[in-house]
Amino acid sequence: MSTLRLRGGRIVDPANGIDGDLGDLCVRDGRIVELPAAEAVDHEYDVSGMVVMAGGIDLHSHIGGGKVNLARMLLPEDHRINRRSDNPLELASAGCCTPGTLATGYRYAEMGYTAAFEPAMAVSNARHAHLEMGDTPILDHGAYVMLGNEEVFLRMLAEGQDVERVRDYVGWAINATRAMGVKVVNPGGISAFKFNQRKLDVDQDHVHWRITPRQVVQTLARAVHELGVPHPLHIHASNLGVPGNVDSTLATMDALEGLPGHLTHLQFHSYGTEGSRKFSSAARRLAEEVNARPNISIDVGQIIFGQTVTASGDTMRQHANADLGSPRKWIGADIECDAGCGVVPFRYREQSYVNALQWAIGLELFLLVDDPWRVVLTTDHPNGGPFTSYPHLIRLLMDKSFRDEQLAKLHPEVAANAELREIRRELSLYEIAIMTRAAPARLLGLTDRGQLGVGAAADIAVYREDADREAMFTTPEYVFKDGALVARRGRIEATPVGGTHYVEPEFDRGIERSLARYSEAHLALSYRHATISRDELCSCANGGALLPCRLHGRAERPA
């Protein structure tokens, strides 16, 4: 049994409504407990003058799977420039926008984050994703399985099969791949690309299957909801990056018909066509819609200037963007006509009108959506920028004068006209704690993470108070993972293995026979290997804890 006490810190724990109360936080065996002030503990830390929060949770960060690895291979220069650290506890691993699995764990942990979720796991490549995440030290992890473009699903939809049957298929896919949720990427569009369509609007027919993205979103949102999966359908909407795509984004929200939906990297879907350049911010319009629709949650996908790489399942849009890549190389790939993959290196430039406006749009979204519980802080790592830029982003959100200073450096038309100039809102520490911990935990259905109540896991980040919020959030004084000190002042102290979050919804196993038949007829991978068992997940996860998540409206199942 081991105990520790953090004495005299300012606790910011929005999940329990605590905003800056001075107090002690005690931990026994990796869980937060209440201990009498007089009781001796094994380790006592004086954290007076410091801010104590739960460990950060990134609910959308590309950290494992085929396209992430392709991005690493495509950009060896990122690994040459961003070399290993001199910390003997760290094994050699490099990279900034395409960090190796080890560097991913180290850099997240030393920034105070203790969990990250891979948003785009292909069914056929789920093992790879889990193996890479298992290789990522310290962080807890999980993944959303990518559905909505695979032949088997589109065929079921086109044949007009019962919603219950489609739901069983979704349930099977979540179980087979050990997913934490379901993501749909460019609904139907990745498949349409393979039939030579280069654009697919929400109510446009897929030329072959004759279904629309609206049907795909509706069907999947309903299935996810009825299966009791806590995380709403994770939606990468149609027409990513296309000027005027605000209309299809709103149509996608409509398609949910009131069911919960999480619109991811909304910044890339918030463009109008006003002005002489036919490219404008639709952030206000979208933010108002989000404010009016309580079933919608978002993450932003803020862009950060500098070199990065965009790795997406959206082959249709990545193919269209390939010519804009810098350096000029890209990869498009596919496995089993299951989804897609496009990797395009990108350098966001301050003097580019488009990039500058994207930057402003992202910040406008953060600041114009009223309810921080429905906004998650992300850069869609690495697509908008590497996750290591979160402290910079936090400062932009908390400090109006810093924001104005950065805005003044941008393309003059954007600097002079962006609506962002007029927005006075500065987020508080409490709101930042919501967007980086409490909200993602709630949206994922993690009841014992992202908060510091008694019984919660002791994932804790302690920041030394600093008016420069970027400095403050870059190097927390202490970071604990399940009660173990893993980083101190930006330096890794221990590298425990993280756990895997997943859900196990129930479904009618009758679906398996037809899936097996389909698989044997059309796929290269044998159906016998389609499902990852719990034992196999455990070995994929490097022996880390298995953390099955409770479903909606059901009692907790034994692990």
Next chain:
Amino acid sequence: MSAAFHLRLRTQPALRLDLAGITPTAMAGQDAAAFARRPLWHGNEALPLGEFFDVRVLADEAPTLVFEGDLGRCDGVGRAMDGGSLRVEGDVGDYLGAQLSAGEIRVSGSAGLLAACELAGGRLEVEGDVGDHAASALPGDMDGMRGGLFIVRGNVGARFGDRMRRGTVLIFGNAGDFLASRMVAGTIAVAGETGAHCGYAMRRGSLVFAGPPPAIPATFAATGHDIRVFWALLARSLAAHGGPFEGLAGWRPQRLVGDLSADGKGEWLLPG
């Protein structure tokens, strides 16, 4: 405080030793003891340079490094060097002079893989042979050698000058397969034999064959251009290096262009 140092390799390192960063200008102004404390990556362990090398100060006032011994396991010698002079009495490992932008490197022995990769300026001279992928791009990069002068007295390996886009190379010995593949610009003069697939997907740039003529691929075609003025200039600059290149000015070379499957603007200059 000194500008010039002599480094004698005491024992052969057990693993690869990364010497990147040990350049004449970076080291100038240190004393021998500080130099010997400088950490080097030996496998995945950082050890002081003094564990491997005896460091001695030289009288020279210009930034200079002289390495002595078999540095075959030492990679990154002169990597990203930006001035001064570096000499190796012996062989060196991989990445010799990669990204060199100014100054001079001379190696009395042979070099490993990826020598002169992305060479941007200055002069690199190897008395012995160099391995594969010399004068090309670092793995994953889009452009190879982009300036400077690279002289190899011995033979070169495969994929020499891959994606090269500027600068001059003289090869006194033979070249391996895929010489000047995907070359974009620049000049390579070779005195010995060349391997298979010479000029594969070459887009622009010049290849001078001072020795035995190569087999002509189907994707290269003769042209009737009058190149006497250009040749006089090129031949004179190459002849200055002597040896097999000395008599070039007397030629009336045959000119081929290719690779027609790529851009087709590369040129081969053969004995007439």
